[in-house]
Amino acid sequence: MAVCIAVIAKENYPLYIRSVPTQNELKFHYTVHTSLDVVEEKISSVGKSMGDQRELYLGLLYPTEDYKVYGYVTNSKVKFVIVVDSSNTSLRDNEIRSMFRKLHNSFTDVMCNPFHNPGDHIQSKAFDGIVSGMMVQTG
Amino acid sequence: MEQQEEKPIIYTMENKPIVTCAGDQGLFTSLYTSLAQQLPREPMEWRRTYGRAPKMIHLEANFVQFKEELLPKEGNKALLTFPFLHIYWTDCCDTEVYKTSVREDMMRWQNSLRTHSSADWVIIVVETNDTKKKNKTNILPRSSIVDKIRSDFCNKQNDRCVVLSDPLKDSSRSQESWNSLLLKLRTLLLMSFTKNLGRFEDDMRTLREKRTQPGWSFCEYFMVQEELAFVFEMLQQFEDALVQYDELDALFTQYVLNFGAGDTANWLGSFCAPVRSWSGLLLRRPIDMEKRDGIQRGEASLLDLRSYLFSRQCTLLIFLQRPWEVTQRALELLHNCVQELRLLEVSVLEGALDCWVFLSCLEVLHRIEGCCDQAQLAANCSYTVGLWAYATDKLKSLGELCGLVLEKGPTSEDLNRTVDLLAGLGDERPETVNSLQSPYKKLKEALSSVEAFERHYLELSHAAMEMYRAIGRLRSARLVGKSLAEFHMRKGDPARAETFLQEALKSYVSEGWSLPVTHTRKQIAECQKLLGRTDDYLQTSALLAGDVNLTTEERKHFCQEILTFAGISGDQSQKVTLSMGVFTQLTQLQFHPATASVHSGAVLKVELTLRCLMPIPVNIQQLVASIHFDVDHGGTHGRSKGTQRQTNQGTIEFTQGNSSVGPHSYLGTGPALELDEIQDRSPSDNSLNSTGVVCKNTHLLMRRHDSNSPLATPNCVSPPTVAMKEGAQMLKVQDVTLKPGNNSIVFTAPSGQPGTYTLRQLCATIGEVQFVLPHIYPSVQYEVYSQEPQLTVEPLAEPLLAGLPQMVKFTLLTGHYTVKKGDALQLSNTDTMPILPSSTCTARTHSPAAELVGENILSIQSSEKVTSISLPPTPPYHTLEFQLEVLCIIPSGSDRPANERLTNGEVRHRPRSYSHPDTPMTAIDQRMSIDCPWSIYSTLLALTFYIPFKTKHSLLSAGNRKYVQVCVQNVSDVSFTLAEVKLTEKQHASLELQSLNTKSQQLLCSKHSVFCLWEVRWKEDLPLCLQCVFSANFSPFNQDISAFKPYHYQFQLERVTTLYSVRAEIVPPAGEQQCRSGLLCGLEVCITRLTEPAEGELAEESKTDTDGLKTTKLMYEVADSSSNWAVCGRSSGMVSMPMTANATHKVQIEVMPLFAGHLPFPKIKVLKYLPHTAAVAIQPDPDSCVENDSLSLLDKTLDDQADTASIRSRGSVHSVGSGDQQQKGVAMPRLEPFSPGQVFNHTHARQVLVLPATDDHIMEVNAT
CATH class of the missing domain: 2.60.40.1230 (Gamma-adaptin ear (GAE) domain)
Structure with missing residues (x-):
């Protein structure tokens, strides 16, 4: 399960970012922010080759000693980043994909809310719940 | 033939499949060179088992002399030493020799092969022409030897015996023979490979399947599978060889994962041993025999195994020309190893892994650098840069561990640790001993002294940053920069740190990452404090004090920093000026009164709402808003303009576009467009000249975005260059305390001179610190106006009716004029609109805010000419209202008195009535002339009354x-x-x-x-x-x-008197009682003069006949407008009437009723006939035209009866009816109607009964 989940706007500011454990929050902010480099790299390289039929899932952005960072980009260039603990070896690529899909669905619901102002921080409880379900449960 | 069997097997690229040669060694030696050359010349297709794709393969072989020992013993798994093909060479052409020696030799050879169950053999018979020639006489045909061999050995396997003809001659036959031999050899070799490798793979799989059994050892299995990899490598099938290693890698990884899941394999125990050596990867040898031996002996550590595996993979990848994959895999490997060691809970000396990773990173980088050209390296920078960054990271943590980053240098404890770490590195490998830049040397040097460490660390960091920049990963580069900054800070070099921090901060701010912003800013604050850059430090402190990401304690600390500085009464005259946005935000501004427009001298309050961002209440000594004053040239006109602009009830909301960490601060397009419609109207008639849209905030939108304006980057190096404008008017409050959150501050605005006042800047002063808001935007203005007194009179109720007493309201806007006691309005009286005296006339006084401030009874004195109304004393800019009753006398008719002069000498304007388009009533404008005390001129006012x-x-x-x-x-x-x-x-x-x-x-x-x-x-x-x-x-x-x-x-x-009476009778046709439709009847018209001629009449229209009798000419006319009658014959005629009473004239006319029923009499008209002598031309009556038309209609109905007289008459009438200006002058006879009442017609409204025609049997009934 994820240790950090972030939603980043098209303009690269965070719409939503949550991590466990909370004391490492800053580190995750740095990690997610840095991962945007790779996201942009992947988007630009994919954009050239595939046209509009592109895969939203970007795969492993980069591994670090402790974490694996996965990326996903919606068609409107909103980025999802999931950080997984490296020691968590049970997670397969497919599971990461399905996590992203779930996240995307929930995000779409948030955007469909007429009272949500696109571009604002996500404060939806439903979205929060979905994210919590994907996060590592720490005691 | 080489003596290779003596040498130990060295696992190098030189390995080739072994082929043994038996029989005639001399013969083989002579052919060896060309054989070894030609065998690999052409590729063969290798068909594989298990559905693997076939491959084209160039075969080489290592030919060795056949020896019994070379044959593998039972159970020997070695593949590299395995002889894949056995060849027996002979050039025997003598049957006898064959029978005696060669055959036996072959038998022995065959037997030894058979005992080792080796079926891969071939016998080559070499034939030369020379031998043939020599022994021509006593030999059998050469085929017989071959046949003999075949029958003796090749039991149904004829292809096992090959003939090579004239191998040393350069003939086509010889070439052909060579080719078939080579083809055969290749085919046989491949068959052997397929068979033997297949068998080997089967054995290997069997072994792998036993891995769940207790005694199974990974290391053993490793050796077996690696043997296969070696063979593939030997066959130059690097891809297949790599697959073997990858499989081993995966298998091992799976075991480690299973271990983590609790499934422990016994053999893993050896890998869980504490790590004693961390010498890093060694990629320079194709095969690291040292480590391989270790694995073979089961003594290798996890790092050893991984290192060895990776070095093999690396070698193969380089053979495959995919060096970038090495870097990619290297990073994964390093991360993975660290994880695996954790998972297996292997005890490692602290820092040892860092050493290992650092060395490994550098080793990989060096290795790749050696075998890639520069372009390739640059193209795969994204992989290598990860290694650089990783190495940098590890060196940093090593430095921290060994106390090399501290300002005071390492302690003895640190030194001990360093020694331990260096011990684990072992000796330098022989391969790199001579290299000056080997990873080993670097690490050793870096750990040896603070200076060396710094040098190496900076070098690595800069290299990593450069690379990140080169591939466009700016964020990563900045992160490296930040960690470099942290290093500089530790080393006590804040100046260098700040550059990196500022750069990183800029990127975080621009992308709206608040947590990194806060963290970085905190580091910057530390820098600035150390550097003694007070302005910047205070600015940053202010930002941090208002940062919600920090704890309250931290915020208080930074706030206190500012207050402490402010409290120090510095000698320096220059106060520290900071941007206000970080300290407090102007959220709202409210005017009281809301119109933001007051007359000069009035009180205008401005209420500011400031949201203080500080965590504690802050006492401000002075809060000043500077004002720009514009003299208003528009006079009173400016008032309406001002009120128009200030919408929203005098409240201006300020949106916080410059909040320092908000996600929207830099994003999007900046401030929104503020558009206003403008209409340019002509001053004279208020008609529209032009209209358009203006953008009010172009100065914000058109600004260059890269400029370092102080507002845009609150943390920029240069202090915000904001200064209060000197000498300007100011709103000022002293000594206010701003509490955290919203504060309301009320200013009293200056309102002395009329004009426009624009609030420009806001400045809060705390001791030595000033917070300045350089621009108040959207711009805030208020107006001070001066107004002339104004008197208006308007009806209380619309419309004012003439003839009745009506109330009118007098409204006096005093403007700048103060109404004193004794001031009075003088109304000039007029006859047509007297002012009705009333006992109680109350004047109400309203303040500018429309509040009732007073009520007074007015005293009104009327004299003959003037009504004087004394006004109560009223302050300026108040409104005085009272009502008066007036009466507008309805003008009774045409009588118009001569113009009178008013008391003030003006010509009295007669009220003139006119019809108003909006109402059927006739309107009268009444003008009033009022003398006011403030002006020497009279005020003229008009009221419109309507006659009911x-x-x-x-x-x-x-x-x-x-x-x-x-x-x-x-x-x-x-x-x-x-x-x-x-x-x-x-x-x-x-x-x-x-x-x-x-x-x-x-x-x-x-x-x-x-x-x-x-x-x-x-x-x-x-x-x-x-x-x-x-x-x-x-x-x-x-x-x-x-x-x-x-x-x-x-x-x-x-002309009231009746002059003539006209009587008429309708006489039925002869023999009829009644008139019948369609039958002619007679109309008897009798015109009688009733009175003696009056004097005027005589003069006007009579003429004296020859007989002395006065007569007048009359014209009669019978017309029927409703088509009931048809006039037959003359319809009109002239009669000459004597001008005496009772003179009578009778006329007979034939008419025919067209319908049955009670028909009204045809109309008989009598007109005055004026002969051409008549002087007076009277405008033709339009009515005559109409009658004329009916006349013609009458004619039309009787079309068939041509009546010249009628036509003539018509023509004359027509000439009268259409008489125009030209005809007027010409003396023509004219017709003139009598005035109503002068002719009395008795037939008016009379009817006569007309029966239907006798033959009318059919009656039409229309029921609707």
Whole structure:
């Protein structure tokens, strides 16, 4: 399960970012922010080759000693980043994909809310719940 | 033949599949060179088992002399030493020799092969022409030897014996023979590979399947599978070889994962041993035998195994020309190893892994650098840069561990640790001993001294940053920069740190990452404090004090930093100026009064709402808003402009576009467009000249975005260059305390001079610190105006009705004028609109805010010419209101008195009535002239009254009797009561007008009419002209009698007397009792003169006949407008009437009724016929035209009867009817109608019964 989940706007500011454990929050902010480099790299390289039929899932952005960072980009260039603990070896690529899909669905619901102002921080409880379900449960 | 069997097997690229050679060694030696050369020349297709794709393969072989020992013993798994093919060479062509020696030798060879169950063999028989020639006589045909061999050995395997002809000759036959031999050899070799490798793989799989059994060892299995990899490598099938290693890698990884999941394999124990050596990867040898031996012995550590595996993979990848994959895999490997060691809970000396990773990273980088060209390296920078960054990271943590980053240098404890770490590195490998830049040397050097460490660390960091930049990963580069900054900070070098921090901060701010912003800013604050850059430090502190990401304690600390500085009364005259946005935000500004527009001298309050971002209440010594003043040239006009602009009830909301960490601060397009519609109207008639849209905030939108404006980057190096404008007017409050959150501060705005005041800047002063808001945006303005006194009079109720007392409202805007005691308004009186005196006339005084401030009774004095109204004392810019009752007298008719002069000498304007387009009522404009105390000129005001009635009169006759009818129509919206209706004649006293009206009072409803009738009676002659006056009293309905007001209507009646009477009879046709339709009947017209000619009449239109009798000419005309009658024959004619009473003239006309029923009589008209001598030209009556038309219609119906007279008559009439200006001058005979009442027609409204024609049997009935 994820240790950090972030939603980043098209303009690269965070719409939503949550991590466990909370004391490492800053580190995750740095990690997610840095991962945007790779996201942009992947988007630009994919954009050239595939046209509009592109895969939203970007795969492993980069591994670090402790974490694996996965990326996903919606068609409107909103980025999802999931950080997984490296020691968590049970997670397969497919599971990461399905996590992203779930996240995307929930995000779409948030955007469909007429009272949500696109571009604002996500404060939806439903979205929060979905994210919590994907996060590592720490005691 | 080489003596290779003596050497130990060295696992190098030189390995080739072994082929043994038996038989004639000399023969083989002679052929060896060309054989070894030609064998690999052409590729063979290798078909594989298990559905693996076939491959083209170039075969090489290592030919060795056959020895019994070379044959593998049972159970020997070695593949590299395995002889894949056995060849027996012979050039024997002598049967005898064959039988005696060669055959036996072959048998021995075959037997030894068979005992080792090796079936891969071939016998080569070499034939040369020389040998053939030599032994031509005593030998069998050469085929027989081959046949013999085949029959002796190749049991049904004829292909196992090959003939090579003339190998050393350069002939086509020889070449052909070579080719077939090579093909055979290749085929056989491949067959052998397929068979033997297949068998080996099967064995290997069997072994792998046993891995769950207790005694299974990974290391053993490793050796087996690696043997296969070696063979593939030997066959140059690097891909397949790599697959073997990858499989081993995966298998091992799976075991480690299973271990983590609790499934422990015994053999893993050896890998869990504490790590004693961390010498890093070694990639320079194709095979690291040292480690391989370790693995073989089962003594390798996890790092050893991984290192060895990776070095093999690396070698193969380089063979495959995919060096970048090495870097990619290397990073994964390093991460993975660290994880695996954790998972297996292997005890590692602290820092040892860092050493290992650092060395490994550098080793990989060096290795790759050696085998890639620069372009390739650059293209795969994204992989290598990860290694650089990883190495940098590890070196940093090593430095921290060994106390190399501290300012004071390592402690003895640190030194001990360093020694331990260095011990684990072992000795430098022989491969790199001579290299100056080996990873080993680097690490050793870096750990040896603080200076060396710094050098190496900076070098690595910069390299990593450069690379990140080169591939566009700026964020990563900045992160490296940040960690470099942290290093500089530790080393006590804040100046260098700050550059990196600022750069990182800029990126975080621009992308709205608040947590990194806060963290970085905190580091910057530390830097700035150390550097003693007070301005910047205070600015950053202010930002941090207002940062919600920090704890309250931290925020308080930074806030206290500012306050502490502010408290120090510095000698420096220069105060520290900071941007206000970080300290407090202006959220709202409110004007009281809300219009933001006051007259000069009035009180205007400005209320600011400041959201203080500080965590604690802050006492501000002075808060100043500077004002820009513009003299308003528009006079009072400016007021309306000002109120128009200030919408939203005088409240201006400020959106926080410059909040320092908000996600939207830098994003999007900046401030939104603020557009305003402008309309340029012509000053004279207010018509639209042009219209358009203006952008009010172009100065914000058009600004260059890269400029380091102080507002945009609150943390920039240079202090915000904001200064208060000197000498400007200011709003000022002293000593206010701003609490955290919203604060309301009220200023009293200066309002001395009229003009526009714009709030420009805001400045809060705390001791030595000033917080300045350089621009207040959106711009805030208020207006101070000065106004001339203004007097308006307007009706209390629309419309003002003439003839009735009406209330009008006087409104006096005092403007800048103060109404003193004794000031009065002088109204010039007029007759047509007297001002009605009233006892209680109250004046109300309103303040500018529309509050009632006073009520006074007005004293009104009226003299003959002037009405004077004394005003109560009123302060400036107040409104004075009072009401007066006025009456506009309805003008009764045509009488117009001569112009009078008013008291002030002006010509009195006669009220002139006119019809108004909006109402049926006739309007009258009444002008008033008022002298005001503030001006030497009179004020002229106009009021419009409306006459509620329209009156018409008519004269009615009955023979000689005369009646006057007056119709009063109420055109107003009010109902009236009409009373005392009266008609009087002014000149003739003898005349009696007898009223036929019964009611004394009558209701006259809105839009209704009342008719009144009088009979005119006279004693003597009836005068020619009557001057009548109709008068009545009226009052609005439901009001008492005292409210009745008179209404007069004058009119004149002329030519009242009846001159002629016209009688007519219709005579039925002869023999008929009644008229019948379609039958001609006679119309007898009798015109009788009733009176003696009056004097005027004689002069005007009579003429003396030859017989002395005065006659006048009349024209009669019979017309029927409703087509009931057809006039046959003459329809009109002229009669000459004697001007004496009772003179009669009779005319007979034939008419025919066209319908049956009671038909009205045809109309008989009598007109005056004026001969051409008549001087007076009278405008033709349009009515005559109409009659003319009916005449022609009459003619048309009788088309068939040509009547020249009728036509003639028509022509004459026509000439009269259409008589135009040109004809006027020419003396033509004319027709002139009589005035109503002069001719009385007895047939008017008479009817005659007409029976239907006798033959009309069919009656048409139309029922609708």
